[in-house]
Every structure is written in C-alpha cells, then in structure tokens.
Amino acid sequence: MKAASQPSVLVTGGAGYIGAHTAKALHERGFLPVVFDDLSSGSREAVRWGPLIQGDLRDRAALSEAVATHQPVAVIHFAGLIEVGRSTVSPDLFWEVNVAGTVNLLTVMREQGVERLVFSSSAAVYGQGGRGPLETIAETADKAPASPYGDTKLAAEWMIAAQCRAHGLTAVALRYFNAAGADPSGLIGEAHEPETHLIPLAIAAALGDGKPLTVFGHDFDTPDGACLRDYVHVTDLAAAHLAALTVDLPAGAFEAVNVGSGRGHSVLQVVEAVGRAVGVPVPHAIGPRRAGDPPSLVADPRRARELLGWAAQHSALDEIVADALRWEREPAYGAGHRDPANRRRSPTPV
Numbered sequence: 001m002k003a004a005s006q007p008s009v010l011v012t013g014g015a016g017y018i019g020a021h022t023a024k025a026l027h028e029r030g031f032l033p034v035v036f037d038d039l040s041s042g043s044r045e046a047v048r049w050g051p052l053i054q055g056d057l058r059d060r061a062a063l064s065e066a067v068a069t070h071q072p073v074a075v076i077h078f079a080g081l082i083e084v085g086r087s088t089v090s091p092d093l094f095w096e097v098n099v100a101g102t103v104n105l106l107t108v109m110r111e112q113g114v115e116r117l118v119f120s121s122s123a124a125v126y127g128q129g130g131r132g133p134l135e136t137i138a139e140t141a142d143k144a145p146a147s148p149y150g151d152t153k154l155a156a157e158w159m160i161a162a163q164c165r166a167h168g169l170t171a172v173a174l175r176y177f178n179a180a181g182a183d184p185s186g187l188i189g190e191a192h193e194p195e196t197h198l199i200p201l202a203i204a205a206a207l208g209d210g211k212p213l214t215v216f217g218h219d220f221d222t223p224d225g226a227c228l229r230d231y232v233h234v235t236d237l238a239a240a241h242l243a244a245l246t247v248d249l250p251a252g253a254f255e256a257v258n259v260g261s262g263r264g265h266s267v268l269q270v271v272e273a274v275g276r277a278v279g280v281p282v283p284h285a286i287g288p289r290r291a292g293d294p295p296s297l298v299a300d301p302r303r304a305r306e307l308l309g310w311a312a313q314h315s316a317l318d319e320i321v322a323d324a325l326r327w328e329r330e331p332a333y334g335a336g337h338r339d340p341a342n343r344r345r346s347p348t349p350v
C-alpha cells in the first residue's frame, strides 16, 4: 500500500523517453507515478518508480479503471504518436490516438473528479509561421503546424482549453522544443524504435554502430544553411513537468508554455559537438531536406520563467551530448537504431 504522504500521479506514456524521466522526478518529489502505457513504443524496463498498467488510451474502460484504482491527484499526459513522417502517411491514426485518446482521458478525468493536467505538447504547433530564421518563438506566435502530428497537438490543446473553461479543469500544456540527453544515472535514456532523432543517430554513426548520418538540407536561410533547433536536456524537461504540476493556478486556468533553452544550434553544430565528445568525427553526408522540417525552431523561454519559475539548467549542448553519449555507450534497454551487424557491440542484447 502506498503511504498517505505519497499522492499518485497518473503518467500516460510513462514508459517512454520523457515520461520515464518525469516519473523519476515525480518519485524524487514524493509522488507515486502510476504509469499507463501500451508499450507500443515505450520500454517496460523504463518503469522503475511505480506501477505499470498496460493499456491503450483508446480504451476508455481501461483508463477509467486505472483512475478508479489509483485515485491520482493529477494526470501528466505523454501518451501519443510522435513520428512526424509517419503522421504524414497515417493522419487518421494520429487523430485517433492523439486527439480521440485525449478526449477519452479528459472524459474519465471529469467523470472521476481529477482536476489537474499537464499535457505534452510540442513546438510543432508553430511550424515556421511568418518568422525569420533567427527569431525566437513566444507562445503567442502564429500557429501553423507543418505536419498532421503538429495539427493533433494543437487540436488537443484547444480541446483541453475548452474543457478547462467548461468544467474547471486546470491544465498546463508544455510545448517541448528538442528533447535530448539522458538521466545521468544511466538507468533511463532515449530508446525510440525506429530512432529518428539527430543526437542518437549522430552518436551511433560516430561509434560505428549506425549508418553515416544524413544532414537533412544545407540550403536553409540560416547562418550555416542547416536547420536550427533548441535542444533541451530531458532532465530539464522533467523538472518543467514538476513545476507545471505544482504551480499555483486558479481553477479553470489553461496555460501553454514553451520548454526550451532559448538557444539555437544547427545540425552541423550538433555534428561537431558529437565528434568532440566521441573523439572521432561523425561520418556524415549532406542530403535533401526532410518533408515538414521548419528551418528554425528556437524558444523564447521567458514565459516558463515567469509562470513556472523554470529555466533550463543542463541544456548546454556539450552537457546534453555527454549525457546522451554515456547512455548510448551503455543503454540499459533498447538499441534498435544501431546497425544489426554491429549490435553485439551494444551491451544489451536486443
């Protein structure tokens, strides 16, 4: 039995990358993270700080039972589909999971009186809009998602905001910029299958465990022609969730907040940083642009500081890369993005 002093928080998608790091942060702050995850992309091994309920967001009865059993004081909602490219070929699936799944969750929360929500949103809600390449993005910037994935995140935000107005739910949507790095403990880290993210792919290429990296485009209107992104350490992201969960807000409030460092790095700067950390250059070639990639996504992080008292502490590029490299050298689980011919080099059989 859980101690009375340990309130439960339902963490949908808590077996995934950011969800697992947030579950650890919840545990460290005295909460019991109750993970609800279908394990379609998350890892069972990442659930270490509370129970795991294996279930699908589209299954309202399963969600309802999880909430009735664990009586959470709040929900942190990560579960959803995230691959931008896949969303362009299966938009119906993305709407079903990311939007209809969120409707289910909101309904269950209303039915059972759970009044606090933190939602995983994304900088993908902004797209490129009318911004110049070096402009940072404030929360009030135009919303022009460049993919069905971004559409579903924006639609879910609107629906949550309406639920706040209608039923007194209090919610914070965190618009993540580029999550990266790994917990310094080595217990949890990034393990997407397939892996599509720049930093793990660059590290795998440098370690000789993966294919040479393709840099997607070098003809953008940016200082070195490559895309600019705002990389934020996953430990910082986890801390932002705790801040969003505990900030004093009036009933019915809805807030959308950027979670980024405020600094942009180009793909080529990341390639250089990974080369420095590994000690060998990252094998790479310049390729065509990837569909739906805005040239630049860099947060204006002021609102997070004002509202949540949060600012990135561990998001210097070299710290992110060092922590990601420690994990990639010795992942506790997952290593599916590595070249199968070289997988025996990874310590965890996959």
Ligand code: UDP
Pocket (backbone or CB within 6 Å): 084, 178, 196, 197, 198, 199, 201, 213, 214, 215, 216, 217, 227, 228, 229, 267, 290, 293
């Ligand atoms: N990128 C790249 N090669 C890759 C993967 C990513 O050049 O193999 C670039 C991508 O175009 C983007 C940046 O790296 O500008 C970050 O991409 P990622 O997929 O990590 O995150 P996203 O920005 O799509 O959320």
